[in-house]
Amino acid sequence: MSEILSFNHxxxxxxxxxxxxxxxxxDVSFSVNQGEWIAIVGHNGSGKSTMAKLMCGLLFPEQGExxxxxxxxxxxxxWEIRSQIGMVFQNPDNQFVGATVQDDVAFSLENNGxxxxxxxxxxxxxxxxxxxxxxxxxxxxxxxxxxxxxVAIAGxxxxxxxxxxxxxxxxxxxxxxxxEVLKTVQALREKIGLTVLSxxxxxxxxxxxxxxxxxxxxxxxxxxxxxxxxxxxDQLVDFGLDLPFATKMTKLLQAQGVQLVGQHMTEEExxxxxxxxxxxx
Amino acid sequence: MMEKMIFGRYIPGNSFVHQLDPxxxxxxxxxxxxxxxxxxxxxxxxxxxxxxxxxxxxSRIRLYFLVNGLKPVIFLMAxxxxxxxxxxxxxxxxxxxxxxxxxxxxxxxxxFISMRFLVLVFITSILTLTTSPISITxxxxxxxxxxxxxxxxxxxxALMMSISLRFIPTLMDETDKIMKAQMARGSDLSAGPLKxxxxxVVPLLVPLFVSAFKRAEDLATAMExxxxxxxxxxxxxxxxxxxxxxxMSLVLLLAVAATLWLLRx
Amino acid sequence: xxIKLQQVSYAYSKGTPFEKYALHDVELSIASGTYEAIIGHTGSGKSTILQHFNxxxxxxxxxxxxxxxxxxxxxxxKELKPIRQKVGIVFQFPExxxxxxxVLKDIMFGPMNFGVSEKDAEKRARxxxxxxGLPDNILEKSPFDLxxxxxxxVAIAGxxxxxxxxxxxxxxxxxxxxxxxxxxMDLFYTLHKEKGLTTILVTHSMEDAARYADRIAIMHExxxxxxxxxxxxxxxxxxxxxxxxxxxxxxxxxxxxxxxxGKKLSKxxxxxxxxxxxxxxxxxxxxAEQ
Numbered sequence: 026m027s028e029i030l031s032f033n034h035x036x037x038x039x040x041x042x043x044x045x046x047x048x049x050x051x052d053v054s055f056s057v058n059q060g061e062w063i064a065i066v067g068h069n070g071s072g073k074s075t076m077a078k079l080m081c082g083l084l085f086p087e088q089g090e091x092x093x094x095x096x097x098x099x100x101x102x103x104w105e106i107r108s109q110i111g112m113v114f115q116n117p118d119n120q121f122v123g124a125t126v127q128d129d130v131a132f133s134l135e136n137n138g139x140x141x142x143x144x145x146x147x148x149x150x151x152x153x154x155x156x157x158x159x160x161x162x163x164x165x166x167x168x169x170x171x172x173x174x175x176v177a178i179a180g181x182x183x184x185x186x187x188x189x190x191x192x193x194x195x196x197x198x199x200x201x202x203x204x205e206v207l208k209t210v211q212a213l214r215e216k217i218g219l220t221v222l223s224x225x226x227x228x229x230x231x232x233x234x235x236x237x238x239x240x241x242x243x244x245x246x247x248x249x250x251x252x253x254x255x256x257x258x259d260q261l262v263d264f265g266l267d268l269p270f271a272t273k274m275t276k277l278l279q280a281q282g283v284q285l286v287g288q289h290m291t292e293e294e295x296x297x298x299x300x301x302x303x304x305x306x
Numbered sequence: 307m308m309e310k311m312i313f314g315r316y317i318p319g320n321s322f323v324h325q326l327d328p329x330x331x332x333x334x335x336x337x338x339x340x341x342x343x344x345x346x347x348x349x350x351x352x353x354x355x356x357x358x359x360x361x362x363x364x365s366r367i368r369l370y371f372l373v374n375g376l377k378p379v380i381f382l383m384a385x386x387x388x389x390x391x392x393x394x395x396x397x398x399x400x401x402x403x404x405x406x407x408x409x410x411x412x413x414x415x416x417x418f419i420s421m422r423f424l425v426l427v428f429i430t431s432i433l434t435l436t437t438s439p440i441s442i443t444x445x446x447x448x449x450x451x452x453x454x455x456x457x458x459x460x461x462x463x464a465l466m467m468s469i470s471l472r473f474i475p476t477l478m479d480e481t482d483k484i485m486k487a488q489m490a491r492g493s494d495l496s497a498g499p500l501k502x503x504x505x506x507v508v509p510l511l512v513p514l515f516v517s518a519f520k521r522a523e524d525l526a527t528a529m530e531x532x533x534x535x536x537x538x539x540x541x542x543x544x545x546x547x548x549x550x551x552x553x554m555s556l557v558l559l560l561a562v563a564a565t566l567w568l569l570r571x
Numbered sequence: 572x573x574i575k576l577q578q579v580s581y582a583y584s585k586g587t588p589f590e591k592y593a594l595h596d597v598e599l600s601i602a603s604g605t606y607e608a609i610i611g612h613t614g615s616g617k618s619t620i621l622q623h624f625n626x627x628x629x630x631x632x633x634x635x636x637x638x639x640x641x642x643x644x645x646x647x648x649k650e651l652k653p654i655r656q657k658v659g660i661v662f663q664f665p666e667x668x669x670x671x672x673x674v675l676k677d678i679m680f681g682p683m684n685f686g687v688s689e690k691d692a693e694k695r696a697r698x699x700x701x702x703x704g705l706p707d708n709i710l711e712k713s714p715f716d717l718x719x720x721x722x723x724x725v726a727i728a729g730x731x732x733x734x735x736x737x738x739x740x741x742x743x744x745x746x747x748x749x750x751x752x753x754x755x756m757d758l759f760y761t762l763h764k765e766k767g768l769t770t771i772l773v774t775h776s777m778e779d780a781a782r783y784a785d786r787i788a789i790m791h792e793x794x795x796x797x798x799x800x801x802x803x804x805x806x807x808x809x810x811x812x813x814x815x816x817x818x819x820x821x822x823x824x825x826x827x828x829x830x831x832x833g834k835k836l837s838k839x840x841x842x843x844x845x846x847x848x849x850x851x852x853x854x855x856x857x858x859a860e861q
Contacts, residue, residue: 135543490625
């Protein structure tokens with residue numbers, strides 16, 4: 026497995042002149058491999074979004090280095106590296122540059138000097154991948170939040186990025202919008218093996234990841250598979266997060282004296298366990 | 307009130323006029339503004355009016371919408387008409403009301419000036435009603451492109467314009483929302499002396515500015531991450547296509563201009 | 572204060588080519604002291620209806636009764652201010668309405684508009700800041716120096732400071748992290764109980780509707796299509812599906828369990844704790860039978 030993105034002992038502070046002040050990100054290291062889905066979770070203010078800014082060179086670390094593939098991100102290769110990163114931000118309205126859906130998808134392509142004929146092909150292809158091809162001439166204020174975010178994903182895909190970063194991309198959406206976006210990302214993973222890094226406080230979203238990095242107060246508190254992270258149980262709640270439905274339900278049932286074998290993250294697992302441990306005897 | 311204004315709004319459609327290239331429409335409108343001044347007698351004004359109605363017909367915009375939506379402008383027109391009747395004292399007296407006299411020239415000039423006004427407003431409205439703001443921007447950018455040589459930042463201006471257009475509905479919604487939120491907190495924008503009303507604008511403007519700045523900041527970040535660094539080396543996705551229709555419509559306009567030239571006094 | 576909507580329709584841009592009906596003949600009554608949730612998918616008319624509760628929008632046809640006051644289509648509404656003082660609305664992302672130099676002044680803005688004296692308004696602000704879970708010293712700060720979650724609380728305090736009898740909440744927890752969400756919802760629930768407020772929650776979240784509401788109204792394509800108690804309403808997945816809604820997660824889970832064990836539990840459970848208890852009991856009874 027080849028590494029696509031890595032943080033090596035990154036420290037960052039918004040007020041570097043004040044050595045006493047709390048660092049927004051402190052000594053964080055992790056890496057993302059090709060084809061993986063990584064979720065970075067933490068409460069608001071835990072340093073998640075600062076990490077997103079460090080990944081695309083909107084901020085540069087005080088200490089440590091960010092690598093994309095094998096290259097260290099610097100002022101010199103910034104634009105080259107940005108063309109390999111697709112990023113979707115939180116507010117669907119504030120990242121829609123084009124007048125219509127197709128113009129917006131073409132924006133990165135135009136910036137990178139892609140010839141017209143190729144743009145037409147890539148825009149169409151990208152919109153098909155997010156199932157928005159029927160909205161090609163729609164203006165943003167006639168789209169729902171979920172649709173706008175799918176267009177933003179298409180805009181990123183058109184550049185054939187190495188990695189797609191979702192910076193709280195679902196937090197301002199209604200439940201349907203959230204589901205739409207997550208389904209789209211899942212489908213892309215299956216179809217084109219896209220590498221995804223999602224920054225979120227939605228634990229159901231984190232469940233979809235291969236690996237979860239749990240941030241607290243600028244530090245990496247834990248890293249592991251969703252199962253390992255959710256086994257932390259109440260610690261997650263103490264740090265301002267929640268447990269996935271099935272995990273919470275398991276705990277409540279166990280408190281009622283219902284026999285269950287271990288932790289559960291999905292409803293299916295829990296239902297099956299309930300059956301085998303309690304009814305099917 | 308604002309909802310009823312039709313001026314500056316775009317109604318999507320597929321008429322002949324809708325299909326024209328924005329460049330030909332822009333040239334058309336600018337040329338038309340000059341041509342209007344060729345008319346100076348009843349025949350030429352009649353031709354001008356007939357031609358305008360023909361354009362409206364071709365655009366398939368209902369005349370009712372135009373008239374209804376242009377009410378505020380029509381009021382202005384009536385005003386200039388009355389002004390002319392009162393001020394112009396040339397020609398035979400048509401009507402003597404004692405305290406004022408209506409002169410032939412006054413009536414004629416009054417009608418002509420209002421007619422000129424009417425056709426100009428109709429034609430420019432047809433431009434904006436049948437061309438999306440973004441197409442107008444594209445058209446302007448291409449037409450103004452030669453001015454890059456004299457260091458006019460045409461690309462930047464066009465981008466600014468298209469982004470502003472893109473954010474108008476968003477900011478309108480935002481204004482409405484903030485206004486409602488403050489009204490719900492008892493702020494009153496429509497009553498009381500002027501001083502109080504001005505004070506009531508502050509709770510609206512401050513949040514609006516804060517949010518506009520936040521949006522601008524977010525947008526700048528998104529644009530930067532998506533690789534925007536000025537017009538240099540950029541390609542264009544929006545392509546304009548000049549069609550035979552465009553040439554035809556300009557030729558037609560030229561023919562109308564020639565006719566007016568021949569028939570004017 | 573009772574709120575009653577009779578045959579309320581509302582059209583945006585009425586009389587223009589852009590005219591669009593957002594509400595059709597809505598009938599809805601909310602009794603004083605009720606916690607009512609209004610649910611429906613995006614575009615169902617939820618946010619249009621909520622603006623009728625304090626006269627921000629006037630119906631295109633029909634009548635809105637708010638307490639003993641009436642807002643009627645076609646008639647000039649006399650004094651809306653007393654209505655607005657009694658019905659407070661917490662809009663979605665309420666932090667966008669902050670504008671004053673200090674948090675204190677911003678919270679005092681509402682009550683002072685309704686003629687409360689400066690002294691009393693300040694007293695309310697000082698009480699409320701603790702109630703919404705913020706430290707006292709924040710009152711002197713600029714609202715724009717606060718974090719998003721803190722700004723939200725300040726904005727909420729600003730609405731509560733008017734001491735409304737009815738409080739309307741439009742997605743009050745959107746964008747907050749899970750802890751923030753729970754704290755805000757619990758805050759409103761406590762207020763509802765302690766002060767006997769009428770609370771109207773407009774939300775996408777079936778979970779919040781199930782957990783907090785006494786009654787639920789479903790909006791669909793501009794109509795109020797169904798009202799009832801949460802337990803009855805959420806039991807009927809087929810009807811909900813017609814309105815592009817799903818029962819809350821707990822209820823869906825309960826259905827799965829019931830299907831597996833081949834029998835129904837004694838009631839539809841609305842929150843996780845309740846279901847755990849029900850299931851626990853069912854299992855204990857099962858064991859006892861064996």
